[in-house]
Amino acid sequence: MNFREALHAELAARRRRNARYSLRAFARFLGTDHSTLSQILRSRRSLSAHMVARFGRRLGLSAAFVAEACQQQIAESVLRLARTKSFRPNSRWIATRTGLPLDSVNSALDHLIRHGDLVMESPERWTTTRPAYA
Amino acid sequence: MPNPVVRWQILSPTPDKVAGFYQKLFDWKLSQANALGYRELTSGDKAGADGGVWPAPPGVNGFVQLFVEVPDVDAAITKALSLGGKVLVPKSVLPDGDTMAVLHDPTGISFGVCALKKRA
Numbered sequence: 001m002n003f004r005e006a007l008h009a010e011l012a013a014r015r016r017r018n019a020r021y022s023l024r025a026f027a028r029f030l031g032t033d034h035s036t037l038s039q040i041l042r043s044r045r046s047l048s049a050h051m052v053a054r055f056g057r058r059l060g061l062s063a064a065f066v067a068e069a070c071q072q073q074i075a076e077s078v079l080r081l082a083r084t085k086s087f088r089p090n091s092r093w094i095a096t097r098t099g100l101p102l103d104s105v106n107s108a109l110d111h112l113i114r115h116g117d118l119v120m121e122s123p124e125r126w127t128t129t130r131p132a133y134a
Numbered sequence: 135m136p137n138p139v140v141r142w143q144i145l146s147p148t149p150d151k152v153a154g155f156y157q158k159l160f161d162w163k164l165s166q167a168n169a170l171g172y173r174e175l176t177s178g179d180k181a182g183a184d185g186g187v188w189p190a191p192p193g194v195n196g197f198v199q200l201f202v203e204v205p206d207v208d209a210a211i212t213k214a215l216s217l218g219g220k221v222l223v224p225k226s227v228l229p230d231g232d233t234m235a236v237l238h239d240p241t242g243i244s245f246g247v248c249a250l251k252k253r254a
Contacts, residue, residue: 036144106172107189110223113223
């Protein structure tokens, strides 16, 4: 289950307990506004690692699940950048462009390569094998 | 071909702390002047292998990997698979031109195979 699915599951569970439980109430609980949450749930807006960490804390999710979900979101950010024409196969360049710490970029690269989502074909060419999730 | 162990790598949740510790303990040179910002630790001596520090995946404690230089990374992967090994990190060509892959032996211990780019 990814983090977006975890949000859907939590909202559904709350609605099973209280049929009148609203998206607005869930957004308030998570500390965000309902339009942002609505866009996230409909995959119209990407989740930042910061959002994952904040929502994860509010929901009391396990630290391991939240850490993995944060890395997943960072990996998606790197993947999105890797699919642009201006992309440079260089961790420092990626860190500068995304505003992420260098170690987070490298962990994300490790994650993407392990999962076969990014291939380091040569020193000048890193290719992606799928689009980034929203 | 003797397939020597040529590199070691520490994967750590606190890479700066670990790299700084070994750099100070053994007076090794620590450098991140490369495209990955990889923390390279070198002794400056021809004897022994140099190494480096890389961030560990989330939730994983620190551990050490050894890298074995092989003439052909693809062939080494194929042979490892035939012996019950698994691929953890597929073959990758690093920005410095070295080629590497990380594998699991049949007991789950990870190690790397690499083909180092010839340097002047």
